[in-house]
Amino acid sequence: MQAITIQEQDNDFRAEVERRSGQSMVECYQCGNCTAGCPFDFAYDLPVSKIMRLVQLGQREIVLSCHSIWLCASCKTCTTRCPNSIDVAKIMDVLRHMARESGHIKERTVKAFEDSFLASVKKTGRLHEVGVALGYEMRTGRFLTDIDLVQTMVSKGKLSIKPHSMHNSDQVAEIFKRFNGGIHE
Amino acid sequence: MHIGVFVCHCGSNISGTVDCPQTAKAAGEFPDVVYSTDEMYTCSEPGQESIIRAIKEHNLDGVVVASCSPRMHEATFRRTVERAGLNPYMFEMANIREHVSWVGRDKALNTRKAIDLIGMAVAKLRNGTPLFSERFNVTRKLMVIGGGVAGIQAALDAADSGIEVVLVERETTIGGKMAKLDKTFPTIDCSSCVLGPKMVEVAQHPKITLYAASEVDNVSGYVGNFTVQVRKRAVYVDWDACTGCGLCTEKCPSRKTPDPFNELIATTTAINIPFPQAIPKKATINPDYCLQLTKGKCGVCAKVCPVGCIDFEQQDKIEEVQVGAIVVATGYDLFDYSVYKQYGAGKLPDVITSLQYERLLNASGPTGGHVLRPSDGAEPKHVVFIQCVGSRDKSKGRAYCSSFCCMYTAKQAILTKSHLPDSQSYVFYMDIRSPGKGYDEFTRRTQELYGAQYIRGRVSSIHQHGSSLVVRGADTLAGMQVEIKADLVVLAVGIEPSRNSQKLAATLHISADTDGFFMEGHPKLKPVETNTAGVFLAGCCQGPRDIPTSVSMGSAAAAKAMVLFSNEQLESDPQVATVNATRCVGCYKCVKTCPFGAILESEDRWKNPKAEVLPTICKGCGICSVTCPHGAIQLNHFTDNQLLAEVNAICPLPTI
Numbered sequence: 060m061q062a063i064t065i066q067e068q069d070n071d072f073r074a075e076v077e078r079r080s081g082q083s084m085v086e087c088y089q090c091g092n093c094t095a096g097c098p099f100d101f102a103y104d105l106p107v108s109k110i111m112r113l114v115q116l117g118q119r120e121i122v123l124s125c126h127s128i129w130l131c132a133s134c135k136t137c138t139t140r141c142p143n144s145i146d147v148a149k150i151m152d153v154l155r156h157m158a159r160e161s162g163h164i165k166e167r168t169v170k171a172f173e174d175s176f177l178a179s180v181k182k183t184g185r186l187h188e189v190g191v192a193l194g195y196e197m198r199t200g201r202f203l204t205d206i207d208l209v210q211t212m213v214s215k216g217k218l219s220i221k222p223h224s225m226h227n228s229d230q231v232a233e234i235f236k237r238f239n240g241g242i243h244e
Numbered sequence: 245m246h247i248g249v250f251v252c253h254c255g256s257n258i259s260g261t262v263d264c265p266q267t268a269k270a271a272g273e274f275p276d277v278v279y280s281t282d283e284m285y286t287c288s289e290p291g292q293e294s295i296i297r298a299i300k301e302h303n304l305d306g307v308v309v310a311s312c313s314p315r316m317h318e319a320t321f322r323r324t325v326e327r328a329g330l331n332p333y334m335f336e337m338a339n340i341r342e343h344v345s346w347v348g349r350d351k352a353l354n355t356r357k358a359i360d361l362i363g364m365a366v367a368k369l370r371n372g373t374p375l376f377s378e379r380f381n382v383t384r385k386l387m388v389i390g391g392g393v394a395g396i397q398a399a400l401d402a403a404d405s406g407i408e409v410v411l412v413e414r415e416t417t418i419g420g421k422m423a424k425l426d427k428t429f430p431t432i433d434c435s436s437c438v439l440g441p442k443m444v445e446v447a448q449h450p451k452i453t454l455y456a457a458s459e460v461d462n463v464s465g466y467v468g469n470f471t472v473q474v475r476k477r478a479v480y481v482d483w484d485a486c487t488g489c490g491l492c493t494e495k496c497p498s499r500k501t502p503d504p505f506n507e508l509i510a511t512t513t514a515i516n517i518p519f520p521q522a523i524p525k526k527a528t529i530n531p532d533y534c535l536q537l538t539k540g541k542c543g544v545c546a547k548v549c550p551v552g553c554i555d556f557e558q559q560d561k562i563e564e565v566q567v568g569a570i571v572v573a574t575g576y577d578l579f580d581y582s583v584y585k586q587y588g589a590g591k592l593p594d595v596i597t598s599l600q601y602e603r604l605l606n607a608s609g610p611t612g613g614h615v616l617r618p619s620d621g622a623e624p625k626h627v628v629f630i631q632c633v634g635s636r637d638k639s640k641g642r643a644y645c646s647s648f649c650c651m652y653t654a655k656q657a658i659l660t661k662s663h664l665p666d667s668q669s670y671v672f673y674m675d676i677r678s679p680g681k682g683y684d685e686f687t688r689r690t691q692e693l694y695g696a697q698y699i700r701g702r703v704s705s706i707h708q709h710g711s712s713l714v715v716r717g718a719d720t721l722a723g724m725q726v727e728i729k730a731d732l733v734v735l736a737v738g739i740e741p742s743r744n745s746q747k748l749a750a751t752l753h754i755s756a757d758t759d760g761f762f763m764e765g766h767p768k769l770k771p772v773e774t775n776t777a778g779v780f781l782a783g784c785c786q787g788p789r790d791i792p793t794s795v796s797m798g799s800a801a802a803a804k805a806m807v808l809f810s811n812e813q814l815e816s817d818p819q820v821a822t823v824n825a826t827r828c829v830g831c832y833k834c835v836k837t838c839p840f841g842a843i844l845e846s847e848d849r850w851k852n853p854k855a856e857v858l859p860t861i862c863k864g865c866g867i868c869s870v871t872c873p874h875g876a877i878q879l880n881h882f883t884d885n886q887l888l889a890e891v892n893a894i895c896p897l898p899t900i
Contacts, residue, residue: 062716062726063719063725063727064728066728066729085695086692109722
């Protein structure tokens, strides 16, 4: 990796992360508790504590183009264990939003799943499993993914062709409208 | 002789790897042993009582305890046997803990060794004789060497308790390193505001005699009665007359004299007073830069001095002082960081030490408290601090942590922000060590409130680039190299024992550790004592200490001196050399080899040459007894007969 010139660090990036997450980056003293407990660290390219450090150093490109922020499951182990009560998972979330906005999408399948999920909720007011699955498969071309789950899910009545009906689904659509400028498409 | 042997289990410390009951049983077979037993804790009250009981019941006239090191409990058991009516020197200790159970695993072999050691102790005791202490008077006067904050505290506490104190300071003013500081952590209170009044108190205290610009040349004597030769350096000014008006310093034409008080970032005049609050506030001439003393022409100071106190003919004076105890508080010096070529090795003017920066921050410093960098006098904007320069670096022979650099660096980063609100500080650190009260909160505040950017990693190079410095290093948390364009770099230089402290250690017969810091008597239980009775330690001469700890140690050392002085008389150790006059031929080899000067060339009543031991000065080292060609001089309690008996006990003559 290239050397960072400290004075050229992107303080706006750090400030934006702080503003959007409501967290204070300076409070992180790099103890490493977040990384220690992270169940997805095995798949990460940058451990979460290092992401925190790079945000402190204003390294926009490195952070937004990493894979880890897409692989975070928001399990919040990091948040729970942070000795300074920093909501680390929230910061990961914000970073993912910022990566989407700036076109840094390192895990297309994760984005495709999120898009399918949100499209389904937006359309019917609540989750429609078959809709999400089809949407995901259409977006990714992975038609056989998780095919082994179909039989179990059918037998448990989880895969209905018709979306589940719901009262006032238009109000959910309203939420999406309100949030439109933000995350979705 | 009736000897009793007590084998201690020391909980499981000894009994874990030594069969104590079997050892006690075997010990019962040694000659003259009439009683032997094993005890769980011999040093405990019931343990000691059982010794006393056994002495009475079995009519014992000698006791062997097989337990820990004599350094731990010899004094304890000597008192025990004394309470039972025996001479305390009719007691021997076999160390079966440090020398056996803690170092060997094989129980059978350990048990054998323990039995052998007891056999030696018994053999030695059988050849022992009762010894009696002499009593001698104590000079109730304390010498404190070093007038930094630790020494000042020790001097004031002792003086307040009514003890006469002689404070010896090498520099021309007391105050030490603390007098150079601007503010102190973690409260950011003004250093001279807290130290100043104490310095004045030293000057005004009727019980304190201050010898500034003086050094200890030689020390002889022993606890309670030391004779110290103090060399009062020539300062070329009659201090009794000097009023400290400063007229001479204004007129002195030699203005390029290096100023050690300002850590050489400024110059002063050849005749100078280090700083306005100096104690004593007296002028001193630096003979290397004085035109009168170097070239023989000038003498302006002598002309302007209103009291005529300039004396170009002054010589060093040696005074002898009698004291009963000595507190050593010689402090520290900064490590010579020029060995670090990567930091510019002292050649880049804007790379300075933490103490130099302290002078830049200080209102009485050369810049009047304005942070202006040395090269061009400009205000720096980006200030880089580098920690652990000459600390925790084995390759430079400095494996230890200097302990207070993390804190003063944090303080300096805060002060930088308050002096220069537009500035940005960066701190390269390895670990932040802030274990004091309110200390960690302080380093966090430095970052959270004052915006100092802490970077965990080392600096690999500093080089000049135009008017700024390019600092290259690593951020190990980000796993990347980083680069900072700095205007000023401050090195948190580690500390080392004050120069000449090795010489002082030899003079005082105290020991120093591998890093040169003076050794305390026990790392936990005797932190301010040394192994030389009557010599105490305070402050950084014993190891890196911050101000609160140095002050505590100063008070503790004073308290120890008070304990000593609470006795009208002290008892001498009878374990000293004695001369058998009928054997002594007066060759005086012992006189030459005695490192303490404890043996005199004397003569008997027929004017035959004989050696004579001064028992109060003899430290019982035994060098004389191995030197004596006739075995005429013997060390009490370690006589040739006793030692040979020990050897015979483990190496018995083969039976033919």
